[in-house]
Amino acid sequence: MHSIRNFFCGRWSCDVRLDGQTVIITGANTGIGKETARDLAKRGARIIMACRDMEKAEGARKEITEDCGNENIVVHKLDLSDTKSIREFAELVNKEEKQVNILINNAGIMMCPYSKTKDGFEMQFGVNHLGTGVSVFSLHPGVVQSELWRHLNSRVQVAVKVFRPFTKSSVEGAQTSIYCAVEPGLEKESGGYYSDCAPARCSRTASDDDLAHKLWELSCKMLAITWE
Template structure:
């Protein structure tokens, strides 16, 4: 019902400005990340896009500058499948940037064949959850010094079909690429919830969101039958500009300043799954993530 109501709601828009603000967006060289970067650049923010492929990132920076008329856009190398790269990126930001007002954890991999990150994590949980968990941890002091600040985690409605397999989070006993993707997106929702509790009273707020069913490069690993279904439903899917709207909403909507830890879709609060509201599961995932990454995050 919520989805139907949202469908008929007038399109969200805001003329909120971000002059003097600094934004980091992961994986913003294509798709909704790039459209988010263009929109926030138009609002006057300094934009840092964090990407693995620097050639694509530099081409994206050129496009973002041209589309937004904002020259204050740059790219920096970040490979979320390698904790060494994440630490190097975070160190460069912490040394080079006096503030970080908005962190958008947007990058992701979707239903890819089984693979492992440099740290031995299954690729989808490793990039979509562990990489962003570590990145947020390493940038948090800077974000706290920049309040009011926001941390936005791009999840998916696929979290609804997900479970967290605490005993085998890296899918070593058996791999189903759809289940692993759903698990990683549920992890985004649970991370947002746990983070909000820990940041209460700091002036830093957190949001998880479903961008919609968006036509993006992430579809490349879908099976033949899945690709066929996507072609059938494509008239009802969103393009990248439409898909970026809920991320932008979470980044700039003034009324969200007092909200934290929630889940959003179609530029409005939405219901997440029962697992997505399970604080006990969220705590266990938090502890496991810290242990696997070798960090202490109280």
């Protein structure tokens, strides 16, 4: 049996290995991102921890390496509030990595005081939406070359953490990201919304294709990028 869902302990288990696969996880030095990195490292994956705070990231890398016995874990600088940092990160990955199999966009902020990114965008919108968009766009050459098969955006985890405070630990909160990354039955799924390791309904606004298209066009215009 490949997977077991256990709601009583808040964990989802699966025996699938990820040996030979490369995983990028943003915001992997703490919380959900760190626990996701730990789980996938135990499965044998090469982990690229993309973090803003390099000191904390190196500490997390050392802890996970010692815990999992996986030496194939690296740390790279990534600041989603700075498009220059994002493009430098993507250039490094595209240059050094032979393949990227899984991209987990875990990093994000919520309900922060009003401020702006280095590019002049409102911080929350700039990091969570535009920053993530630039990272995917900038990795595009490598994605095409390596046939990236899973791209996960963990905003569902952020929502769970905000609207259900103190009900989940970081380990429990990471389960849906882990599930979407490794569950064999999801290999060909795309565009789904998941919560508690299961498909979930998103809002009517989030399901509006016309609105999504307009947002996409506006975002590309704001970032001066063209996706071909």
